[in-house]
Amino acid sequence: MSAPLVLAVPAKGRLQENAEAFFARSGLQLIKPRGARDYRGAVAGLDGIEVAYLSASEITTQLAQGAVHFGVTGEDLIREQIPDADARVVLIEGLGFGFANVVVAVPQAWIDVRTMADIDDVATAFRHHHDRKMRVATKYINLTRDFFARQGVVDYRIVESSGATEGAPAAGTAEMIVDITTTGTTLAANALKIVDDGIILRSQANLVAARTAPWTPEQRETARVILDRITAQQRARSFREVRARFAACDARLVATARERFSVETPFGGPTSSGMLTLHCPPTQVYALTSFLRDNGAEAVAVADLDYVFSKENPLFSKLAAAL
Amino acid sequence: MDAMVTAQGSDARAEALLSSYERAGYARVNPPILQPAEPFLDLSGEDIRKRMFITTAPGGDEEFCLRPDLTIPVSRDYLASSEAGKPAGFCYLGTVFRHRRDAAAEFLQAGIESFGRPDKAAADAEMLALGLEAAAHYGLREADIQIGDVALFASLIAALDLPAAWKRRLVKDFNRKSNLAQDLDRLTLGGSNGRPEYQGVLAALAGSDPKGAHALVTDLLSIAGINAVGGRSVAEIAERFLEQSALGASTRLPKEVRGLIERFLAIKGDPDEAAAELRTLSADANMNGALAQALDLFESRAGFLAAQGIDLKRVKFSTAFGRGFDYYTGFVFELTDPARTGDPLVAGGRYDGLLTRLGSAEPIAAVGFSVWIERLSVYGGAK
Numbered sequence: 001m002s003a004p005l006v007l008a009v010p011a012k013g014r015l016q017e018n019a020e021a022f023f024a025r026s027g028l029q030l031i032k033p034r035g036a037r038d039y040r041g042a043v044a045g046l047d048g049i050e051v052a053y054l055s056a057s058e059i060t061t062q063l064a065q066g067a068v069h070f071g072v073t074g075e076d077l078i079r080e081q082i083p084d085a086d087a088r089v090v091l092i093e094g095l096g097f098g099f100a101n102v103v104v105a106v107p108q109a110w111i112d113v114r115t116m117a118d119i120d121d122v123a124t125a126f127r128h129h130h131d132r133k134m135r136v137a138t139k140y141i142n143l144t145r146d147f148f149a150r151q152g153v154v155d156y157r158i159v160e161s162s163g164a165t166e167g168a169p170a171a172g173t174a175e176m177i178v179d180i181t182t183t184g185t186t187l188a189a190n191a192l193k194i195v196d197d198g199i200i201l202r203s204q205a206n207l208v209a210a211r212t213a214p215w216t217p218e219q220r221e222t223a224r225v226i227l228d229r230i231t232a233q234q235r236a237r238s239f240r241e242v243r244a245r246f247a248a249c250d251a252r253l254v255a256t257a258r259e260r261f262s263v264e265t266p267f268g269g270p271t272s273s274g275m276l277t278l279h280c281p282p283t284q285v286y287a288l289t290s291f292l293r294d295n296g297a298e299a300v301a302v303a304d305l306d307y308v309f310s311k312e313n314p315l316f317s318k319l320a321a322a323l
Numbered sequence: 324m325d326a327m328v329t330a331q332g333s334d335a336r337a338e339a340l341l342s343s344y345e346r347a348g349y350a351r352v353n354p355p356i357l358q359p360a361e362p363f364l365d366l367s368g369e370d371i372r373k374r375m376f377i378t379t380a381p382g383g384d385e386e387f388c389l390r391p392d393l394t395i396p397v398s399r400d401y402l403a404s405s406e407a408g409k410p411a412g413f414c415y416l417g418t419v420f421r422h423r424r425d426a427a428a429e430f431l432q433a434g435i436e437s438f439g440r441p442d443k444a445a446a447d448a449e450m451l452a453l454g455l456e457a458a459a460h461y462g463l464r465e466a467d468i469q470i471g472d473v474a475l476f477a478s479l480i481a482a483l484d485l486p487a488a489w490k491r492r493l494v495k496d497f498n499r500k501s502n503l504a505q506d507l508d509r510l511t512l513g514g515s516n517g518r519p520e521y522q523g524v525l526a527a528l529a530g531s532d533p534k535g536a537h538a539l540v541t542d543l544l545s546i547a548g549i550n551a552v553g554g555r556s557v558a559e560i561a562e563r564f565l566e567q568s569a570l571g572a573s574t575r576l577p578k579e580v581r582g583l584i585e586r587f588l589a590i591k592g593d594p595d596e597a598a599a600e601l602r603t604l605s606a607d608a609n610m611n612g613a614l615a616q617a618l619d620l621f622e623s624r625a626g627f628l629a630a631q632g633i634d635l636k637r638v639k640f641s642t643a644f645g646r647g648f649d650y651y652t653g654f655v656f657e658l659t660d661p662a663r664t665g666d667p668l669v670a671g672g673r674y675d676g677l678l679t680r681l682g683s684a685e686p687i688a689a690v691g692f693s694v695w696i697e698r699l700s701v702y703g704g705a706k
Contacts, residue, residue: 109544110555112564122555122563124491129559133365145369154368154495175554 003214004050005222008062008071011039011053015205018097019072026233027307028226048222057081063089066212069219070226076102076180076203080140090209090322092315093230098205099182102140104147104198106176107169108191115196116151119176123155126175137161137174140200144178147200166190209319220323227315229307236305239264239279242288243303248296249274261288266308279308336704337416337433337696340460344414347453349435352413354396356420360386362395362681366650374421376428389420394674394691395681397436402683410439416696426697433457434671434693438678444620446690447654447673448627454669454692455633458658461699466658466668468637470594471644473497473672474617474653475601479587482613483580488566493584507581537561583608591641594625601642624654650674654690663701669694 009019009030020030029044030051041051052068059071064082072095078085106113113122126134137159138144144158159174166186168174180203181187184194207230209223242263249270257263261284270276280288289300345351360377364386376389390396393415401407416433435453440446451468458466480493540561576584583604590600598621605614629635645655655672659665671692678687 107555109557110560111540111544112560112567120495121488121491124495125559125563126555128491130554134554141372145372149370152496154370154498156369157364158369158372169554172554 002048002216002218004048005070005219005226006050006052006068006213007043007226008052008054008059008068008073010056010059010072012055015056015072015098016053018205019095022072022095022097025237026226026229028229046222046225048218049226063208063210066210066214069210069213069215069223071208071210072205073208074098074100074203075206076100076140076143076201078206078208079201079203080143083142088211090211090319092207092209092227092318093234095205095207098203100180100203101182101199102143102178102180102201102203103187104176104178104195104200105166105181105187105192106195108193110193113195116153116198119195119198120151120153123153127155133157134176135159135174136176136178137165137168138178139165140178140180143200147178166192209322211322215323220320223319224313224316227319228309228313231313231315232307232309235308235310238281239305239308240282240285241303241305242278242280242285242292242300243276244292244297244300245273245275246292246295246297247274249276253295254278257288257291260291263288266310279305334431336461336700337431340433340457340694341414341416343456343460344433344435344453349412349414349437352397352400352415353417354390354393354400354415356390356418357387358390358396358399360388362399363388363391366395366677366680374423376420376422390417391421392419392693393417393432393434394436394677394693398438398677398681398689401436401438402678402681407683408439408685408687410441412437431696432693433696434691436689436691438689439687440690441688443653443673443688443690444623445627446688447624448631448633450654450671450690450692451628451656452631452633454656454658454671454694457669457694458699460704462702462704463660463668463699465637467639467661468633468656468658469639469641469644470654470656471641472617472621472654473645473651475614475621475642476587477652478614478617479584479610482610483583485577485580486566488563489576507576507584536565540564588643591639591643593635593638594621594628594640595635597640597642598622598625620653645672650677650680652676656692664698666698667695668698 009023010016023030023043028046030041031044032038032041034040039053041053043049043051052062054062056073056077059068059073060077060081062068063071063073063078064085066088070092075091078089078091082088104116104119106119110122113119123134134156135158136144136148136156139160139162141158141160148154148156159168161168161174161177165177165179167190168177169192170190177192178200179187181194187194215223251269254265254269254276257278258265262281263284264279265277266279267277278288285302289302292300341351360375363371363375371391375391377386378388379386397413397415401411401413412435414433414435416431418429419432420429422428435450437446437450451470455466455468458464476497477494480490480497483490485493537558541557544557544560586604590597590604592600598618601614601618601621605612605618625635628638644657645651651672652675653673656670657667658669659667669692671690673688673690675686675688677689
């Protein structure tokens, strides 16, 4: 048997649950045939895939090295851990969970600081006042350095912090921090505030592909199947199916519906008997049904979609273009 | 050609260069390759971390690095020695380590550091002359000579009638490589979106007596239950808050100041022409001799350069040259060969502030330069 495609997913916690739920929605059920404690798994009913359960940080490293083909990990780790990340990996798709921002935060007492321009000025003044540079506590050393360089801030030093970074200013080990936050509650509890234009990265969990992994034709085909199912599921989730049948239904009416409600017509215009199938964004469904009824439809049926497979596979095209 | 032969050949030539420096009175030193990382990061900024080889001792958390240059190691050794504070000159030849995308990370540099000499103009000129000797030693007779003097810009800014925040900003921007002259138009102080949260308080404070305003801000912070954390004192925060209130939101640099700085930064030419233009500018702007001290040193240095046998017509001075070198305080120079890559072959200058930043209680004059042996090795040698 040829070498399988390796998909790395987080080995524990909310990230693992969310990742498994994401793949399950796409009909890709991750299973552990040899028991729950195993760190190797498979996908039910699909050959040629091996699932590797790793920490998010390890997934990032393995993606950079091309040791796995696909991985689920946060964009923050990708940007921080991999130098020149875009040359080594491709972010295929944001997965809609694991949202967090990497931000610059300063003590609330700094009432004179609102923007990065203020930080720049304060940093220079601090050096003159204290004869040393302002310290920034963070575990995001590379993101911080690049962001500060782009903002023109030079008078600072990075203090590496591997945990409880938000406590550093109060503890006196740093003047300010760069850290990840979801709601800002922890920052506020530590009397810190986010600098207005200090959002370095809006991160979420991503499906990431390794450019340098060995991509055999079989592995590419497996990747195509996986991405096809994910695309079909995503497309299904972003539409409701709306069906109606009425005599007055014609091409002009469909054109109006397309324009006003952003509907798609997966099977073309109305049939000769006036049967019409539309795919409509969920927020527009009610307005669309009113429109159809106003124009003569007696009844309009709306249903959820499980999958919408189509000829195009934009996610696979993205991967193919990068390999 | 065999790479080993090339390396040994260039070493022999570099050794001969060092011998000539020793004959000129510079004691040869060879600081340890493994250095504490802190002084390099502190002096050059976090950005240099990308290019440094950093390591830690097993079980320790102090960072060490393979020396990325020799100026800081030589300076530290001098400071630690019994000669600290006394005039002393050193020369070196050794490997330095910098991560580079297209070239080996380990390469040879030679150079000279001269400490504690009170005759600054003469010392500056001697460094440039010794740098030219290095180029000539490798067979490059007509190196391009680019010089600058960062003390001139510092004196200009110090003399301007501007709020402290503006002076900080301008000096810091000068130290960056981007084009300050082009930035001047866009330069604003204060957040670009104004400060709606505090606008009322700021307006109320504007023009009030500083002591009372200071007390008010201090009280405001304590009423809000905010203890100053993060190293800045309440006084510091209040002071800058008031400074901002005096400036108002989004202040632009006054037009006439901008014009003056632009005119200053446009001055270039040989040292004599430039000095004349600078004297005219100083008189036009009624600067009452604020530039005089820096200009006197500049002209005296030009005299010593001529005395060293350097044709001043070959020397390209620019007021804007020297930006991007954080710790230089005066004379800066670079020798290049525009017919080749244009990369610096010899580069140096004066850094009177360096030894204080490395821990010296008293300021100690310092000037020196480094020679890129690998870049000079491509030349055929002295004829």
